[in-house]
Structure formats: structure tokens, C-alpha cells
Amino acid sequence: MMVGVPLVGFVFKPLFKALPPVWRSVGKVDSFKVGETVAVTFLQASPLPWAGVTAKTAAWLRRESDNSFTAFSISCTHLGCPVRWRPDAELFMCPCHGGVYYKDGSVAAGPPPKPLSRYQARVNEGQVEILSTL
Numbered sequence: 001m002m003v004g005v006p007l008v009g010f011v012f013k014p015l016f017k018a019l020p021p022v023w024r025s026v027g028k029v030d031s032f033k034v035g036e037t038v039a040v041t042f043l044q045a046s047p048l049p050w051a052g053v054t055a056k057t058a059a060w061l062r063r064e065s066d067n068s069f070t071a072f073s074i075s076c077t078h079l080g081c082p083v084r085w086r087p088d089a090e091l092f093m094c095p096c097h098g099g100v101y102y103k104d105g106s107v108a109a110g111p112p113p114k115p116l117s118r119y120q121a122r123v124n125e126g127q128v129e130i131l132s133t134l
């Protein structure tokens with residue numbers, strides 16, 4: 001009987017529906033120093049009620065100038081481990097397999113196949129916002 005397949009699609013389709021990106025505030029502009037790269041957390045675009053703390057995600061945010069920010073994904077492009085920013089070396093380091101990224105997110109060494117992903121970032125009404133796409 002072919003009833004099972006459409007029923008499965010009906011039950012799971014809402015879980016896999018593409019959701020529109022949402023701007024999330026990560027703090028006041030004045031709370032970030034020009035030239036510094038810091039970790040910020042924010043809610044995913046559409047947290048599911050049962051997701052709890054996993055509905056939060058993180059990024060590395062750098063204030064480039066008065067009104068310019070760059071936001072990098074914390075996920076290594078090799079297998080997804082969270083990368084760490086090393087301000088002394090100005091590098092992103094992945095603890096899992098030795099991946100290294102330059103300050104601009106491009107690959108410096110190790111197995112990562114491509115640069116760190118970036119989020120769009122903007123200043124809006126005194127707040128720094130990141131476009132959450134998950």
C-alpha cells in the first residue's frame with residue numbers, strides 16, 4: 001500500500017521547510033572596539049520550540065571601523081568544529097585537525113577546503129545585527 005510515503009512527507013515537511021533569514025542583534029555598537037574580534041551568540045532564524053539552547057548559534061565578530069563589522073561562522077569548513085580566534089597570532093585555529101585560517105577567513109594551513117563562511121552584518125539603530133540564516 002502507498003499510503004505511508006505521503007504521510008511521512010506530511011509529518012516531516014514542516015521541519016525541513018526553508019526559513020527566511022532574520023536580523024539578530026548581538027549588542028550595542030559602542031560595546032565593540034575597532035580592530036577587535038570577539039565571540040557573539042544569537043538565536044537562529046527560526047528556533048523550534050523543542051530546540052532549547054541549541055537554537056543559539058555563535059559567530060566571530062570584528063569591528064573594522066566605526067560602522068563596519070565582519071562576522072565569521074565559528075564552524076570550520078573541514079568537518080565543522082568550532083574555530084578559535086587567536087588575537088596574538090591574528091589567526092583562527094581549529095582544534096580538531098589543525099586547520100588554520102588567516103584574519104580574513106581564508107585558509108592558511110591544514111585540511112579546510114575553503115574559507116570560513118561569513119554572515120552579513122550591519123549597524124541598525126545603534127545595534128550591531130547579524131543576518132541569521134539557519
Ligand code: FES
Nearest residue numbers: 076078079094099
Ligand atoms: S574540523 Fe577543522 S580541521 Fe578538521
